[in-house]
Amino acid sequence: MRIPILKQGAYLIATVQAGATDTDFLRLREDLLAMVGAIRARGVIIDVTALDVLDSFASRSLKGLAQMVKLRGADTVIVGIQPEVAFAMVQLGLTLPDIATALDLEEGLLTLRERECERKGRTHGT
Amino acid sequence: MAREARVAINREPDIIVARQQGRDIAVELGFSSGDLALIATAISEITRNVIAYATRGEMTMRVVQDGTRRGVEIVVQDEGPGIADLPQAMQDGYSTGGGLGLGLPGARRLMDDFAIESTVGRGTRVVMRKWMK
Numbered sequence: 001m002r003i004p005i006l007k008q009g010a011y012l013i014a015t016v017q018a019g020a021t022d023t024d025f026l027r028l029r030e031d032l033l034a035m036v037g038a039i040r041a042r043g044v045i046i047d048v049t050a051l052d053v054l055d056s057f058a059s060r061s062l063k064g065l066a067q068m069v070k071l072r073g074a075d076t077v078i079v080g081i082q083p084e085v086a087f088a089m090v091q092l093g094l095t096l097p098d099i100a101t102a103l104d105l106e107e108g109l110l111t112l113r114e115r116e117c118e119r120k121g122r123t124h125g126t
Numbered sequence: 127m128a129r130e131a132r133v134a135i136n137r138e139p140d141i142i143v144a145r146q147q148g149r150d151i152a153v154e155l156g157f158s159s160g161d162l163a164l165i166a167t168a169i170s171e172i173t174r175n176v177i178a179y180a181t182r183g184e185m186t187m188r189v190v191q192d193g194t195r196r197g198v199e200i201v202v203q204d205e206g207p208g209i210a211d212l213p214q215a216m217q218d219g220y221s222t223g224g225g226l227g228l229g230l231p232g233a234r235r236l237m238d239d240f241a242i243e244s245t246v247g248r249g250t251r252v253v254m255r256k257w258m259k
Contacts, residue, residue, distance in 0.1 A: 019142050022174075052163060053145060055170040056228045084163035092167060092232035093218055 003028040005035060010042040011112055013105070018050045025061035032065060036072045043112035044069050047105055049080030059094045066099050075115045076100065079108035129154060135176040135183040135202070144185045145169040151187055152198055157258060165198065165256050168236040171229040172202045172252050178223045180206020180249065190255060197238070197257035208246040216242070 003024050006013045012035055014028055032044055046062060048054060054062075066076035077100045081089070089095070100115075102108040131147040133140060145166040152165050169185065176183035183204030190199045209215045216234070221227035230252075234240040239255040 019146070021142055022138050052149070053166045053170050055167050055174070056226045056232065057170075057174055060226055082163075084160045087160055088163040088167040088236060091164065091235050092171070093228045093235070094226075094232075 012041045013045045015047045029065045036074050041074050044076045045108045046078050047080050077108040077111045131187045133185045135173050141173045144173045148187050164236040168233040171233045176204045180204035195257050199255045201253050203251045205249045209244040
């Protein structure tokens with residue numbers, strides 16, 4: 001099942017469904033990388049609210065995805081990690097130190113906007 | 127309650143089936159949502175090893191009782207190449223398959239009981255249990 005990607009302005013929002021497989025995650029990576037270029041996206045949000053498990057494979061996919069998107073000039077924010085999923089991830093040893101996270105979609109969009117402002121500030125030398 | 131689940135682990139989507147079935151049994155028993163996530167994540171890690179290293183295996187899950195304690199027992203068995211150095215494989219960050227090396231040691235942290243036996247050339251068997259609090 002392909003993970004749907006929505007375009008909202010200069011941002012892309014991918015909503016991961018419960019039961020997404022390894023293949024779905026790898027495909028999401030390809031799809032997002034292509035779309036970031038196609039629509040000149042400045043930010044990507046991965047919404048994992050529906051996931052009851054975020055295991056080491058999924059975490060590694062998301063980390064790789066965020067790094068690749070960054071190399072294409074856009075930011076990534078993971079939103080909606082559920083409390084029990086967060087608990088299981090930390091027990092497992094997954095902490096995603098290099099990835100931006102936010103509570104939900106709303107906070108995620110705010111994070112992306114803030115980052116964009118910071119970036120603009122830097123380019124203009126202020 | 128004699129609920130049991132048996133899932134063949136041969137293809138990657140079987141990982142999702144295994145953790146869903148495991149979750150269903152744990153829900154019926156009345157595990158907390160926190161424990162459900164721990165159980166499902168452990169199943170995910172261990173069955174993924176089957177796909178990554180062995181390609182063929184099976185997960186069985188059943189309800190177990192120890193005195194007044196009730197819990198679930200998950201057995202994941204494969205006919206893969208086996209693990210030559212088990213102590214090393216149980217260390218965080220060690221992987222021969224390009225993974226993060228968190229699967230085995232991580233699953234042990236997620237569950238209450240964890241046992242692994244492996245014979246090179248024959249396969250690997252993981253038995254893990256989670257008890258209701």
